[in-house]
Amino acid sequence: MSGPTLGAAGDQSSDTSQAAASDPLTDSQNRPPSRATVAVLAGLTALGPLTTDLYLPALPALTTDLGSTAATAQLTLTGSMFGMAFGQLLFGPLSDRLGRRPPLLVGMTLYTLATVVCALAGSMPLLIAGRLLQGFAGAAGLVIARAVARDRYEGVAMIRFMASLGVISGLAPILAPVLGAQLLHLTNWRGTFAALALVGAVITVGAALVLPESLPPERRHTDGIGSTVHAIGGLLRDRRFLGYTLTSTFAFGALFVYVSGSSSVLQTEYAISPQMYSLVFATNSVAVVGSTQLNGRLLVRKLPANTLMLIGLVCAGIAGAEVVLASGVWHLGLLGVWPGLFLLMASMGILVPNSNAQALTMAPHAAGSASALIGTGTFLCGAVVAPLSSAGGRPSALLLGVVVLGCAVLATASYVLLCRPGRDGEPT
Numbered sequence: 001m002s003g004p005t006l007g008a009a010g011d012q013s014s015d016t017s018q019a020a021a022s023d024p025l026t027d028s029q030n031r032p033p034s035r036a037t038v039a040v041l042a043g044l045t046a047l048g049p050l051t052t053d054l055y056l057p058a059l060p061a062l063t064t065d066l067g068s069t070a071a072t073a074q075l076t077l078t079g080s081m082f083g084m085a086f087g088q089l090l091f092g093p094l095s096d097r098l099g100r101r102p103p104l105l106v107g108m109t110l111y112t113l114a115t116v117v118c119a120l121a122g123s124m125p126l127l128i129a130g131r132l133l134q135g136f137a138g139a140a141g142l143v144i145a146r147a148v149a150r151d152r153y154e155g156v157a158m159i160r161f162m163a164s165l166g167v168i169s170g171l172a173p174i175l176a177p178v179l180g181a182q183l184l185h186l187t188n189w190r191g192t193f194a195a196l197a198l199v200g201a202v203i204t205v206g207a208a209l210v211l212p213e214s215l216p217p218e219r220r221h222t223d224g225i226g227s228t229v230h231a232i233g234g235l236l237r238d239r240r241f242l243g244y245t246l247t248s249t250f251a252f253g254a255l256f257v258y259v260s261g262s263s264s265v266l267q268t269e270y271a272i273s274p275q276m277y278s279l280v281f282a283t284n285s286v287a288v289v290g291s292t293q294l295n296g297r298l299l300v301r302k303l304p305a306n307t308l309m310l311i312g313l314v315c316a317g318i319a320g321a322e323v324v325l326a327s328g329v330w331h332l333g334l335l336g337v338w339p340g341l342f343l344l345m346a347s348m349g350i351l352v353p354n355s356n357a358q359a360l361t362m363a364p365h366a367a368g369s370a371s372a373l374i375g376t377g378t379f380l381c382g383a384v385v386a387p388l389s390s391a392g393g394r395p396s397a398l399l400l401g402v403v404v405l406g407c408a409v410l411a412t413a414s415y416v417l418l419c420r421p422g423r424d425g426e427p428t
Contacts, residue, residue, distance in 0.1 A: 027061065035253035036210040040130055041148065042142035043203040044104075045322040046172040047111075048379075049298045052257070053081055053176035054196060058189035063201025065189065068124040076124075076131045077384060083135025085379035091140040092372025093232065099215050100144050100151070100368075106352035107140020113202035141203065142293060143371045150360040150367035151214035160296045177263065178281065212303035215367075228365065235373060247309070249377035254316055256382035257403045261389030268395045269327075270334040280338060284345040291349030305354060306421040312351030313412045319344035320405025327397035337397050344404060346401050351411075358419075381407075 053060075063073040087107075094103045114134040119125035155159050183192050214404075235241050267277055299308055319340045326336030356374060363370035385407065389400040415421070 016047040034210070036206070037212075040203065040206045040211050041145045043199070043206065044145040046140045046201065047138050047199070048084055049172035050176050050199065051084070051134060051196065052077060054183075055192045056177050056183055056188060057181040061184075062127070062189040062380065066127065067283050068123075072124055074387075075128050077245065077386070078126050079132040079382040080135035080138040080381050081386075083132045083137075084139045085376045087136035087139025088143040088379075090366040090372075091395075092143040092369070092370075092375070093366075095144050095215070095229070096366055096368035097220055099213050099217075099220060100148055100212065101207070101213050104140050104144045105204065107137045107144075107208060108136035108200060108204040111141070112197055112204060114165045115193055115200055118354075119190045119197060128139050129161045138200075139375065141243075143368065143375050146371035146374065147367040148211075148214045150363070150371065154361070157263040157321065160300060160366065183362035186402065199224060204296040210427040216269075231369045232373065235294075235363055235366065235370055238362055239418050241359055241362040243414050243420075244355050244362065245365075245374050245377055246414035246418065247313075247411045248352060248355040248359060248374055248379045250407045250414060251312070251316065252378035253279055253349065253356060253385045254320070254344060254404045254407035255348050255352070255380040256412070257389055257407070258341060260382075260386040261395065261400050262341065265389055265397050265400050266334065269397050272334060280334075280341070283338075284342055287342050287346040288349045291346040293349075295350045297351060299350070299353075305358060308350055309358070309415060309421070311319070311420075312347045312354065313408065313415060315343055315403065316351060316408040317412065319347060320401055320403075320408050323401030324398060324405055327401055337401070340401065355415075 002245055037236060059073055059076075063069065068074075091103045091107055111134060114137055118130035118134060120128055121130055137222075149161055162179060183195060187194070266272055266280060271282075295308065303311075309390055322340030322343065323337045326340060328330040330336060359374055360370055385403055386401045389395060391399055
C-alpha cells in the first residue's frame with residue numbers, strides 16, 4: 001500500500017483541483033475554510049487535553065469530598081485516557097463508513113451527557129465510570145477532526161492546516177491546568193466538570209450548524225465490518241504509515257511526560273512557587289506556538305519533509321539529553337533544565353504536525369481509520385509514561401529527562417528504520 005508523499009502531494013492533479021474548487025469546506029488549496037469551521041475543529045482538537053487536564057488542580061479536593069484515596073482518584077485520569085484511546089478505534093472507522101458528521105454529533109452528545117454524570121457523581125466508582133465514558137465519547141471529536149483535515153487537504157496545504165490546529169493542541173494541555181486552577185477560585189470540582197459539559201454542548205451545536213460533511217458517499221466504506229478490519233490491517237502492514245504513526249506516538253509520549261510531570265517535578269525538586277512555575281509554563285507555551293507557526297507558515301515551503309522530521313527528532317533528543325545532564329550530572333538547578341524543556345516544546349511544534357500529516361497522507365482511502373490508529377497510539381503512550389517522572393517515589397527531573405530522551409530515541413528509530421528517509425527512491 002503506498003500513498004503520495006509530501007512533495008508529490010504538493011503538485012495536485014487536475015481531478016483533485018476540480019474537487020477542491022467545489023468543496024463546501026474550502027474553495028481551494030489556497031483559500032482557507034471559514035472562521036466558524038476552524039473554530040469548531042480547533043475546539044474538537046482541544047477537547048482531549050481539556051478533558052484530561054482541566055480538572056487536575058481539583059483532584060485533591062474531589063478525593064476528599066468523595067472519601068477516597070489519591071491512588072483511586074488517579075484512576076479517573078487513567079480511565080479517561082484509555083477511553084479516548086479505544087474510542088478512536090470505534091469512531092474513526094465508523095466515520096469512514098457513515099461519513100464524518102453522524103458519528104461526530106453522536107459522540108459529542110454522549111460526551112456532554114457523560115460530563116454531566118461526572119459533575120453529579122456521588123461516589124468515586126461512578127466518577128471513574130463517567131470519566132471512562134467521557135473519554136470514549138470525546139474520542140469522536142479528536143479522530144474526526146484529523147480525518148476532516150485529510151479529506152480536504154493534500155501535502156503542504158494539509159501540514160499548514162494541521163499546524164494551525166497544532167497551536168491549539170499544543171497550548172491546550174499546557175494551559176488547561178492553569179485554567180482549572182482559576183476555575184477553583186469561582187467554583188468547586190463539580191463546577192469544573194460543569195464547565196466541561198458547557199464546552200461540549202457548545203462544540204456539539206457548533207458542529208451541527210457550521211461543519212459540513214467532508215466525506216462524499218462515493219468515498220465511504222460500505223462493505224461492513226470486514227472492510228473496516230481489512231483497512232486497519234492494511235494500514236498496520238504499511239511500513240511507512242506505521243513508521244510515521246510510531247514517530248508521532250513516541251513524540252507525544254515525550255510531550256505528555258512533561259505536561260503531566262513537570263508541575264510536581266519542578267515545584268518539589270527545585271522548591272519554586274506556583275507563580276514561578278506558571279512563568280516556566282508560559283515561556284514554553286511561547287516555544288510550541290512559535291515553532292508550530294514557523295513550521296506551518298514558512299518551513300514546509302522551504303524544506304523537504306524528511307529534513308523537518310529530522311530537525312524535530314534531533315531537537316527532541318538534545319532536549320532530553322540536556323535535562324538529564326543538567327539535573328543528574330551537572331546539578332544546575334532550574335535554570336539548567338529550563339532550556340531543555342523549552343527546546344523540547346519547540347521541537348513538538350515541528351515534529352508532531354509533520355509526522356501526523358505524513359501518516360495521514362499514506363491513507364487517503366481510510367482517513368478515519370488512520371486517524372484512529374494515530375490517536376490510539378498517542379493516548380496509550382501518554383497513559384503509560386504519565387507516572388514515570390515519579391517512578392522512584394518522588395518527582396525527579398532526572399527521570400523526566402530520561403523518559404523524554406527515551407521517547408526521542410524510540411521516535412527516531414521508528415522514523416529511520418520504518419520510513420527510511422532517502423533510501424526508498426521515493427520523492428519527499
